[in-house]
Amino acid sequence: MITKNCVLTNQEIEDLLVKNGVPATLQRIAICKYVVCEANHPTAEQVFDWAKNNLQKISQATVYNTLGTLTEVGLIRAFRFPHSDKVVYDCNTQDHFHFFDEKTGQLVDVDSSSVKLNIDLPQNYKVHGFDLVFKGEIKN
Amino acid sequence: MITKNCVLTNQEIEDLLVKNGVPATLQRIAICKYVVCEANHPTAEQVFDWAKNNLQKISQATVYNTLGTLTEVGLIRAFRFPHSDKVVYDCNTQDHFHFFDEKTGQLVDVDSSSVKLNIDLPQNYKVHGFDLVFKGEIKN
């Protein structure tokens, strides 16, 4: 139900990038490792903050470029949610939904298998997919 | 299933505003009438464009202020969708969902009665509500 991040070596991250046609650079390896293995639905700002503390030098443009590239090749996904105007990046590339804890601001993944949707739309509405975000609170 | 806009006189709009504690001004009556009776999920930009063409003088700030006020008192609702970074305003204040036509960019309302959702979340997840947007295409 709740998905967790993987643990990958730098070499494995490098291979992942190259396999997806993205030449591996120091910056890309670091950012990719962070979003794929460590972060939970980070914003570009959070990735940039992390990168500033973990690389000797990094520019905002590189963070945005890299997140864009990783999204393009499908290594991560980008989501825009109703409660914020910042894009969040997600290492979970499966179809899935989200639960937004209104108290903490935390986003957690909800597997699509835990949701069943019955829709009654006109015949001529062809549904290609849907975005679903729960809002609420996680107790305890 | 698909909701339509109402037809109201200026007087009725004025009453609606006053009843909701919003003193009626020329600008507010015009903007309120447009979003409540004419427009379909307009953005602030669209409301501003309409207002420029239909009032002798209007400022962007007034459009944003008025849309904010109307939203606060519950005469309209504000939505932020995954496909755009612009807020859209909605005269449909019932709980409902949306269908986004990926070809035309059009948004149409989907009554909540046409959707049945079965969720299987952990006990400690208290769901207060959810946002649901269908993406697809309306044929014909």
Add this chain to the structure above:
DNA sequence: TTAAAGTTTAGAGTTATTCTAACTATAGAA
């Protein structure tokens, strides 16, 4: 009639993101 209160306005400010153009690193070619 007049002053307080509320409303509108132009323009400045903010935030998230994208663009630009210069700099840097690197992989072959020579």
Add this chain to the structure above:
DNA sequence: TTCTATAGTTAGAATAACTCTAAACTTTAA
């Protein structure tokens, strides 16, 4: 080993969607 083309990174400027500010109107109500 150079050289050089290509790709990647960078700082800072630009953009887009709002939001804020402070001055100018307008209305309200003594």
